[in-house]
Amino acid sequence: MSFFFGLLLVGFVQGCLYALIALGYTLVFGILQFINFAHSDVVMLGAWFAWKYAQWMGVSFSVISIGTSLGILGLSVLSCAAVGFTIERLAYRPLRHAPRINILITAIGVSLFLENFTQLPYVFGSRDKAMPQLLDVYAGFDVGGVRVQYFQIITVVFAFALMALLSLLVYRTRLGRAMRAISFDTRTASLMGIPTGRVIAYTFVLGSALAAAAGILTGVAFGSLSQPSSTSWIRFGLKAFICAVVGGIGSIEGAVAGGLLIGITEQLAGGYISSSYADAIVFGVLILVLMVRPSGIFGVTMREKV
Amino acid sequence: MVRSRSSVQVLVGVLSLTLSAALATTSAGCDKLRGKKKKPAPSASPSASASPSPTPGGEGGTILIGEFGSMTGAEASFGESTHKGIELALEHINAKGGVLGKQLKLKSYDDAGNPEQATAVVTKLVTDDKVTAILGEVASNLSIAGGQVAQDSGTPMISPSSTNVQVTKDRDHVFRVCFIDPFQGFAMAKFTTETLKHTKAAILRDQTQSYSQGLADAFKDAYVKMGGSIVADESYSKGDKNFNSQLSKIKAAKPEVIFLPGYYSDVATIAKQARQLGLKLPLLGGDGWDSPELFQIGGQALDNTYFSNHYSHEEPRDAVKVFVGDFQKKFGIIPDGLAALGYDAAMLLADAMRRAGSTDKKAIRDAIASTKDFPGVTGTITIDAERNSQKPAVILKIEGGKASYVASVAPTP
Structure with missing residues (x-):
């Protein structure tokens, strides 16, 4: 039984991280009906910014104080928010009225640029590196044979706090109302005096900040950072994207539910069936969900207007 | 929020698009080493280059040797170490007047740890640069990919450190200066049962790497024959970062040791x-495991671990002392096993060229094949009928962020 709960715990933690990234996909999709394929690169940037700042502060390889950790985390999140804003401003905004496929291709271009530019030796380099220990990953306790680490608890609390903040923002503030209005009908929203350009920029900033937090927590949990263009980042982003689709893309609750579902499925499949097939099973879940509910668990089917 | 059926369909299409874009990124690696200018990609296919070129290997007073290695990517330290070893060897050879009165020149390309890229750059070496011989790769699947091109074009190739059996199998132009995995697996199994006295092992292998698969199987065979039992045999794929489900299963099987036949970056993360x-x-x-970055990533998690290697810089042999001294003078760091093998591969190639008395590819191939008792840094090298070399393995123990020499295991007769 401790085997099961061990898998469940790690799956749950992983699911929270997926959910944070999936929220970025879902927010942008909800508003622009477009998949931001550079999103997984922002996750990568988040983790690597943390590495870089830790290097500059000279605190890379020992356990460091909570203040410094939070400082590094905050700086990286801000940096990624800035990157998200810049990407939207330079790459996506000029294409606002172009056919949707153009902006999709641009997203892939941005993704390739980020992966290759950051490999330059004076940016992050092309090597795998150790993630600075922002939290002591070895500290923890045993509950009935299940190893619980403190950083897992911190990750879950932190992730849920961010998700709660986000839903407050979307459902309880003027900005959130503007976002929902734009997602409902961009043109009418702009006719009503909503500054659509600014609200879209904020959406990218929010999504990128969440992705950065997820990237950093992931780096800390796994202990090492894959080099910027590694397939492990792309696969990580792709899984989060699947979470968004399974949960119903465009839906905030869906992103969280999808994240947890995929995170836990992945671990249980790896533990009880075979780790070689864990990915195949995750994709199988995607196919199953899409067969039963083509718009995802929390998705709302909208009839196409003629 | 808003969505329509058609956008979900777009998603599925885009998903496959991104996947292929993702693959393209990894292969679109940099055209190698410190700011060399990019040349156009080779247009000729490997088969088109099969006819021997009229003037192999450089013009005038130089002989051109090709090298392909992982200078970027997850195993980048492999490429860098090997490259340094080869550079040092060429410096030594050229300082003594070169080979056949000509200086040796090296042309290196990065394969970014990607088999398709390895095929492309070896094709480029053979068709564009028209190299006389090729040195390369560490990771076995890359040597297998590049070796096919070398074989098809009739260019002799020496892999410094690919240990998988398939690398030289049925390829009469591909050689290596290191031991092979069946022996390495045997050495580690012997050390585990006889020295550590542990008889219950678990394996966690990389199912996408020929090297890892071959070594895992070799260890398993030898270990079971010696009376040990494998209580769990789990796998992961290149690019995985979360090893929890595999490690949980291994933990539940209660082994006494875990065998991790992977590459350093993954191994350090798993540890x-x-x-x-x-x-x-x-x-x-x-x-x-042999990389300075193993310790950098793994840190304290690596205490109480052991790995087999080709040489240790602490070995009390004269050849090792001289090599370590020269290497430290040139690069300021202690050479790892891959640097030593890169050095040996280049030295052996130069020796074979001298014995061949010409830069004809066929003559060089035959000379490499007849190498006997060549004194290398990593031991005495004799190329056998399978184009492999039989050498002892050393076992290193890691403690406090340092690997130190524990034992040698002699090759089986």
Whole structure:
């Protein structure tokens, strides 16, 4: 039984991280009906910014104080928010009225640029590196044979706090109302005096900040950072994207539910069936969900207007 | 929020698009080493280059040798170490007047740890640069990919450190200066049962790497024959970062040691996650661990681990002392096993060229094949009928962020 709960715990933690990234996909999709394929690169940037700042502060390889950790985390999140804003401003905004496929291709271009530019030796380099220990990953306790680490608890609390903040923002503030209005009908929203350009920029900033937090927590949990263009980042982003689709893309609750579902499925499949097939099973879940509910668990089917 | 059926369909299409874009990124690696200008990609296919070129190997007073290695990517330190070893060897050879009165020149390309890229750059070496011989790769699947091109074009190739059996199999132009995995697996199994006296092992292998698969199987065979039992045999794929489900299964099987026949970056990450799960037992591995970055990533998680390797800089042999001294003078760091093998591969190639008395590819191939008792840094090298070399393995123990020499295991007769 401790085997099961061990898998469940790690799956749950992983699911929270997926959910944070999936929220970025879902927010942008909800508003622009477009998949931001550079999103997984922002996750990568988040983790690597943390590495870089830790290097500059000279605190890379020992356990460091909570203040410094939070400082590094905050700086990286801000940096990624800035990157998200810049990407939207330079790459996506000029294409606002172009056919949707153009902006999709641009997203892939941005993704390739980020992966290759950051490999330059004076940016992050092309090597795998150790993630600075922002939290002591070895500290923890045993509950009935299940190893619980403190950083897992911190990750879950932190992730849920961010998700709660986000839903407050979307459902309880003027900005959130503007976002929902734009997602409902961009043109009418702009006719009503909503500054659509600014609200879209904020959406990218929010999504990128969440992705950065997820990237950093992931780096800390796994202990090492894959080099910027590694397939492990792309696969990580792709899984989060699947979470968004399974949960119903465009839906905030869906992103969280999808994240947890995929995170836990992945671990249980790896533990009880075979780790070689864990990915195949995750994709199988995607196919199953899409067969039963083509718009995802929390998705709302909208009839196409003629 | 808003969505329509058609956008979900777009998603599925885009998903496959991104996947292929993702693959393209990894292969679109940099055209190699410190700011060399990019040349146009080779247009000729490997088969088109099969006819021997009229003037192999450089003009005038130089002989051109090709090298392909992982200078970027997850195993970048492999490429860098090997490259340094080869550079040092060429410096030594050229300082003594070169080979056949000509200076040796090296042309290197990065394959970014990607088999398709390895095929492309070796094709480029053979068709564009028209190299006389090729030195390369560390990771076995890359040597297998590049070796096919070398074989098809009739260019002799020496792999410094690919240990998988398939690398030289049925390829009469591909050689290596290192031992092979069946022996390495045997050496580690012997050390585990006889020295550590542990008889219950678990394996965690990389199912996408020929090297890891070959070494895992070799260890398993030898270990079971010696009376040990494998209580768990788990796998992961290149690019995985979360090893929890595999390690949980291994933990539940209660082994005494875990054998990790992977490459350093993954191994260091696995070691960390194993220690996080409370697995304090010894971890074992092979020469894929050999990198300074193993310690950099793994840190304290690597205490109480052992791996087999081709040489140790602490070995009390004269050849090792001289090599380590020269290497440190040139690069300021202690050479790892891959640097030593890169050095040996280049030295052996130069020796074969001298014995061949010409730069004809066929003559060089025959000379390499008849190498006997060549004194290398990593031991005495004799190329056998399978184009492999039989050499002892050393076992290193890691403690406090340092690998130190524990024992040697002699090759089986």
